[in-house]
Amino acid sequence: MAEVKLQGIYKRFKDTVAVSNFNLEIKDGEFIVLVGPSGCGKSTTLRMVAGLEQPSEGKIYIGDKDVTYAEPKNRDIAMVFQDYALYPHMNVFKNMAFGLQLRKMPKDEIKKRVETAAERLGISHLLHRTPRQLSGGQRQRVALGRSIVRDPQVFLMDEPLSNLDAKLRVQMRAEIVKLQKGLNTTTIYVTHDQVEAMTMGDRIVVMKDGFMQQVGTPSEIYHEPANMFVAGFVGSPSMNFIEGEFVQKDGKCFFTAQGIEVELPGKLSDKSLSSKSVVLGIRPEDIRVDVEKTDNLTSPVECKVELIEDLGAEEIVFLKTKGGQEFKARISSDLSKAQAGNNVNAYFKLNKIHIFDAEEGSKVPLSA
Amino acid sequence: MSNSKLDLQKADKKPKENITKVDIWRQFPLLIYAIIIITPLSLVFFATFKNLKQLYSDPLGVPESWSLANYKALFANENMLIYFKNSVIVTCISVFSILLLASMIAYAIVRLPKWIGNIVFGFVVVGMMVPTQVNMIPQYLLLDRLNLLDKHLGLICVTVATFLPIAVFILTGFMKTLPKGLIEAASIDGASHWQIYSRVMLPLSGPSLATTAIFCFVIVWNDLLYPLLFIKSDSLKTMPLALLEFQGQYLTNYPMIFSGVVVASIPMIIIYVFLQRYFIAGMTAGSMKG
Numbered sequence: 001m002a003e004v005k006l007q008g009i010y011k012r013f014k015d016t017v018a019v020s021n022f023n024l025e026i027k028d029g030e031f032i033v034l035v036g037p038s039g040c041g042k043s044t045t046l047r048m049v050a051g052l053e054q055p056s057e058g059k060i061y062i063g064d065k066d067v068t069y070a071e072p073k074n075r076d077i078a079m080v081f082q083d084y085a086l087y088p089h090m091n092v093f094k095n096m097a098f099g100l101q102l103r104k105m106p107k108d109e110i111k112k113r114v115e116t117a118a119e120r121l122g123i124s125h126l127l128h129r130t131p132r133q134l135s136g137g138q139r140q141r142v143a144l145g146r147s148i149v150r151d152p153q154v155f156l157m158d159e160p161l162s163n164l165d166a167k168l169r170v171q172m173r174a175e176i177v178k179l180q181k182g183l184n185t186t187t188i189y190v191t192h193d194q195v196e197a198m199t200m201g202d203r204i205v206v207m208k209d210g211f212m213q214q215v216g217t218p219s220e221i222y223h224e225p226a227n228m229f230v231a232g233f234v235g236s237p238s239m240n241f242i243e244g245e246f247v248q249k250d251g252k253c254f255f256t257a258q259g260i261e262v263e264l265p266g267k268l269s270d271k272s273l274s275s276k277s278v279v280l281g282i283r284p285e286d287i288r289v290d291v292e293k294t295d296n297l298t299s300p301v302e303c304k305v306e307l308i309e310d311l312g313a314e315e316i317v318f319l320k321t322k323g324g325q326e327f328k329a330r331i332s333s334d335l336s337k338a339q340a341g342n343n344v345n346a347y348f349k350l351n352k353i354h355i356f357d358a359e360e361g362s363k364v365p366l367s368a
Numbered sequence: 369m370s371n372s373k374l375d376l377q378k379a380d381k382k383p384k385e386n387i388t389k390v391d392i393w394r395q396f397p398l399l400i401y402a403i404i405i406i407t408p409l410s411l412v413f414f415a416t417f418k419n420l421k422q423l424y425s426d427p428l429g430v431p432e433s434w435s436l437a438n439y440k441a442l443f444a445n446e447n448m449l450i451y452f453k454n455s456v457i458v459t460c461i462s463v464f465s466i467l468l469l470a471s472m473i474a475y476a477i478v479r480l481p482k483w484i485g486n487i488v489f490g491f492v493v494v495g496m497m498v499p500t501q502v503n504m505i506p507q508y509l510l511l512d513r514l515n516l517l518d519k520h521l522g523l524i525c526v527t528v529a530t531f532l533p534i535a536v537f538i539l540t541g542f543m544k545t546l547p548k549g550l551i552e553a554a555s556i557d558g559a560s561h562w563q564i565y566s567r568v569m570l571p572l573s574g575p576s577l578a579t580t581a582i583f584c585f586v587i588v589w590n591d592l593l594y595p596l597l598f599i600k601s602d603s604l605k606t607m608p609l610a611l612l613e614f615q616g617q618y619l620t621n622y623p624m625i626f627s628g629v630v631v632a633s634i635p636m637i638i639i640y641v642f643l644q645r646y647f648i649a650g651m652t653a654g655s656m657k658g
């Protein structure tokens with residue numbers, strides 16, 4: 001187990017900058033998730049930590065050791081690949097033992113470690129099978145087993161669940177978290193799935209176009225997004241973004257858009273805006289429909305129910321204001337009275353409103 | 369039986385008839401090809417059971433009696449076993465060396481930075497383009513200077529050098545198709561280049577190694593040019609060179625030559641049957657997703 005430090009990392013492929021000024025300190029035993037859309041540089045960052053790519057600039061430390069240009073075998077890391085990368089000509093036992101054999105570990109110790117890891121992962125009965133005789137989930141377990149037998153300082157996982165079906169993914173997700181907590185090994189996990197990121201990571205790094213957008217706990221990322229990209233990327237259904245203007249009247253701040261006028265819970269400084277245009281962000285679950293107005297809600301927004309998606313436990317209600325602005329609300333099925341075609345009043349939770357600069361996308365702080 | 373049922377039966381049968389006809393037409397060119405290959409082989413095989421007189425009087429017919437006289441005569445010549453042994457030594461060492469060196473070069477081409485790999489691969493391809501005849505005199509002079517003329521070592525060296533490019537070409541093509549993730553997984557597991565090559569790439573290259581082995585074995589085993597150029601001593605001759613002895617200035621003993629050809633083909637057939645199973649595609653199945 002060790003800390004991992006990435007300092008001023010850049011990775012360029014000819015004219016393309018894949019990773020730009022990446023700085024991160026990962027604590028000993030921490031589970032950190034790099035998340036972002038395809039091509040955001042998360043896998044490249046992981047591969048640089050693994051030693052499979054060399055950074056164009058910057059330094060990488062594992063523990064106190066500078067490993068920026070060290071060979072992968074000298075970094076004491078283990079990696080789980082998206083495509084498993086199991087050796088097809090070796091059975092499960094040999095696949096798991098390969099790394100230990102290369103380190104010239106005594107045979108008894110190898111056997112003991114492989115059997116312990118196999119038991120932990122529930123694959124003891126598969127040790128004599130070859131990868132082609134295994135299902136996707138079993139192969140993924142073997143790939144995990146191959147990593148844990150080595151007892152490395154750092155685990156690297158590159159979208160290890162993306163080839164599994166939805167049910168198995170949920171199951172493996174929990175198993176990986178349990179395994180990591182049990183082993184307490186520093187883990188860097190790459191995924192494009194924000195649900196995986198939210199449920200697994202101690203901290204999440206959201207990336208876009210090679211740039212780090214925000215680092216924080218899942219709660220921070222969800223409730224205090226640094227910008228519109230993070231706010232829109234995390235959460236399902238995604239946050240509603242309503243373009244409008246910031247208006248000051250009688251010493252109060254209002255947000256106005258097509259058919260919407262809501263008083264903001266704080267004040268916006270003109271200096272913090274590049275123009276009057278702002279975007280109001282509100283998560284679907286922070287919208288109430290046809291309820292009694294309370295202090296923590298905005299003034300009502302009149303709208304029409306366009307469509308209702310019934311998900312069983314909850315409903316996604318698609319609303320449209322008279323001015324044509326569309327947004328959606330997530331309401332518990334028990335509380336929902338909405339019916340398609342009806343006119344309703346929607347209320348935004350005051351303390352859940354986010355204001356973003358329309359041009360830069362950055363979050364604009366509301367002062368008291 | 370009602371009409372509708374009969375119609376249904378007809379409908380069921382029709383596609384089957386069509387498929388059969390299509391199959392026959394599809395296999396017709398293969399049938400022609402098989403006949404073109406099998407006919408001369410059969411004539412050679414039949415000729416080994418005939419004497420010279422019978423062969424000239426009835427070259428295309430089935431032998432009157434299945435006499436093994438030609439085979440007995442062939443092996444009555446004590447040297448024939450030596451020639452056979454020489455062929456085995458030269459071919460086996462050459463093919464083994466070709467596979468060993470070519471697989472190492474192919475691994476290097478795959479692992480080197482792309483532009484360096486492409487340059488090395490370019491040299492290999494250029495090597496394939498040089499006609500054998502152009503090199504005959506320089507090679508002869510070189511072997512003479514190295515004192516390797518009329519030695520198996522000299523013949524093996526030239527053979528390996530000649531067939532190395534084509535072997536590298538085949539093996540590089542195959543190794544490029546192996547999942548890169550396996551190499552990366554091995555390097556993270558702690559494997560050196562040699563360990564990745566010997567314990568991951570080589571076992572997975574079985575099918576292409578088998579193909580290359582058969583390809584080189586057939587060419588080297590049947591090669592007449594290089595033994596003719598570099599081997600003079602009777603005791604060092606290979607089979608194809610020895611079979612030339614049956615070709616006289618005024619009379620050629622075709623039944624004997626054909627018997628020699630049949631005997632010389634046996635190792636190739638054995639090799640083919642033995643290595644055939646390695647052709648099975650999908651050696652890498654299960655290693656990656658899917």
